[in-house]
Amino acid sequence: MSVLEVKNLTHTYSGNTPFVNDAVSGVSFTANKGEIIGIIGHTGSGKSTLVQHLNGLLKPTSGEVFIDGENIWDNPKEIRKIRSKVGLVFQYPEYQLFEETVFADIAFGPKNMGLSGEELKQRVLETCKIIGVKDEYLEKSPFDLSGGEKRRVAIAGVMAMRPEVIVFDEPTAGLDPKGRENVSEIINEYRLATGATVIIISHSMEDMALIADRLIVMNKGKLEMFDTVENVFKNGDRLRAIGLNVPIVTRVFYELKAAGIPVPDDVFTVSRAVEVLKQIKAGGGNA
Amino acid sequence: MLRDITFGQYYESHSLIHKTDPRVKIVLLFLLIIFIFLAQNGFALGFAAASVLIIMLITKIPFKLYLKNMKAILPVLIFTAVLNLFYGESGRVLVSFWKLQITTDGVSRAIFMAVRITLLIFISSALTYTTTPNDLTDAIERLLSPLKFVGLKNAVHTLAMMMTIALRFIPTLIEEAEKIMNAQKARGADLENGKLTERVKALIPILIPLLISSVRRAYELAEAMECRCYNGGEGRTRMKQMHMAGRDFIVLGASLVICGGIITLNILL
Incomplete structure (x- = not known):
């Protein structure tokens, strides 16, 4: 059940500067309970x-925010x-x-x-x-x-x-x-x-x-x-292109793979890495 | 909303007045204000008004910015003008009620006072719009530097440094205040509604954190300055030296002409 829904939210800071640009533009997402x-x-x-x-705290220039299905700006006094x-x-x-x-x-x-x-x-x-x-x-x-x-x-x-x-x-x-x-x-x-x-x-x-x-x-x-x-961190190149990166442990596994060691590339946490390495060890290197 | 506060109203533009040495500008501001108040008759005041308008044109600052500054002072202006209405000592009586009477002399006094205050605001705005706050404090420091010969050796520099730091931190504090306001609003604080006493109380959650962070900032700044061997004004040189250039003398000369004009018109007419 979605608790929070953001629909097409855009916010423009219009200061006294001539550089008016959208701080947030056309963002939509929903968040489920818990x-x-x-x-x-x-x-x-x-x-x-x-x-x-x-x-x-900020009012969208355009777009809506819903909490429990209600638009929060329906009643600005509340x-x-x-x-x-x-x-x-x-x-x-x-x-x-x-x-x-x-x-x-x-x-x-x-x-x-x-x-x-x-x-x-x-x-x-x-x-x-x-x-x-x-x-x-x-x-x-x-x-x-x-x-x-x-x-x-x-x-x-x-x-x-x-x-x-x-x-x-x-x-x-x-x-x-x-x-x-x-x-x-x-x-x-x-x-x-x-x-x-x-x-x-x-x-x-x-x-x-x-x-x-x-x-x-x-x-x-x-x-x-x-x-x-998982689906986000699979796109390492796309993340790097916008100044982000994947977790360090994932980078280690990329390097291992590049060095010819057959490891999966969906390792994002240390505990998962330990699991994968244990499997490799048990399977004699043929994980 | 806090960002709307204008302080240090420097307006970027390229005019003769912008480039004039700030020391010259400060001295001339005082000189012109004195002479505006010395203008005794309509011709002298009209001449002063025309001169101020020409200076305003030279600054290339939009006229509406000057009017914006007028708006704040308008109540004072009206109050002074109305008060002066009743101070006429001679002239024909226009209106008379109770113990008060308005005479033609009073009306001309009121108009004179209103025009003088308007000119004063315009000419001071011309200074603040064309000079950055830092240039202003630098110039004040230089102008006050003779005080070191009367035993106030460090006071001048300290004062100027304090002004510079205060100006520098105004935007920082505004930003900080906004952050704290948002944080307290997120905790349900109501800053907009309620009676006056409630609103004053609502400021406490903002002022206390702001005060604490200012003190923290002051310590940090003092430490950073000491780390860079700051030890007051002694032996300190400047990156930006102020030199009088040809144009400064032209501005100075033109201003003296205006002052002379006002005196001449005072005497002749």
Whole structure:
């Protein structure tokens, strides 16, 4: 069942500059309940502009966005309600923290939705439980936390609104490997706990291969591809032509194949690579 | 919406006024403003107005941009003009009510004041439209440099550097503010509706992160400047040297002619 549908969306930034061009042009896609969709594309390909349409922060120049079958701009006065249905976590979300305590900061979103009292408290505690923010942090100042912890709290602030669709703009940017793993876990745990649809912008092809079900490939504001991870990463040449690439492990297998070793070229994750190599070993090199 | 704020209104064009040394432009701005206020009779003021219009034509800046600046100052202009209406000391009484009366003298005072303020806005706009903010601060630093002889050795450079940095970071801060606003809106913050007190409260989630990131930026910038051995103005040279060229003297001369014209008309008529 499709939760989110984008139809022929075009957005034109018309600043004072004579260089008016479409940041996003004619993009259509649908997202099903509970699926993870990755968005990849070179810098300036319109990824961030695209996702700001999903919760009504930007109004499309033309085209429509449907949530649960309803056009979000049917009633512009109610656009704030859409923002609790579609959560958007910006790049470096820790820069939006402002409250005195972690608890108050996570409560900001649900409070804006109209929750209060015990209900609000339950909501915050529940969210913290899902993504593993420890209770002892709740009374701390968010500014005393480490970078990775701040990011976790900031993400919790959006998740506490219980969005049906949650969008992340490069959620792992600027984190160390451990922090990146943590963020990926948080995202997955939220999805498992709530059945939400997840949309992630990322520059890491490895992460995408690992967690995404389908991929949107953006190029110069246009939708270049929208397909399963396998079908997208099969087109290595096409990806390279627009400044992207396939995961490193896939490149290794390309090289192996070029060197005359008979390996498949649909290896996108390390675990699959291990499997394939084990098979080759067991079969004496004739996989 | 934040991007609509115009600050540093430099308008790219190739005119004599654009190329004039910014120091000359600043000095002449003050000179012309003083002389506009010295104009005593209609002929002198008319001459000043004509001169300002000619300067505006030379800048090749669209006239509507000048009018845009007028719009902001219009309430002040009307207020001053109306106030002056009642200050006529002599002349025929036109209207009289309560303790107030409007005389022909008052009307001419009001018109004079309105024309003077208009000219003042036009001529200042001519400076800001034709000079980049950086050139302006450079010029101010150079013009204030004599202050170092009275014990304010570092103050002038520090002040100019502060102005340059402040100007440089305005677009950055606007961008940052927009990002934070979007992030808080995504968390359901309502910035557009509600009573005044609610709206002021709604600014807190934006101002606090903005303040924190400004402080962070300030530290980073200070460190980056120190890494490049910045230690204040002492012994510092400039990449762009300002030199008076022939055209600067022509502009200077023309302006002196305008000033002289105003004085002459004041005395003769």
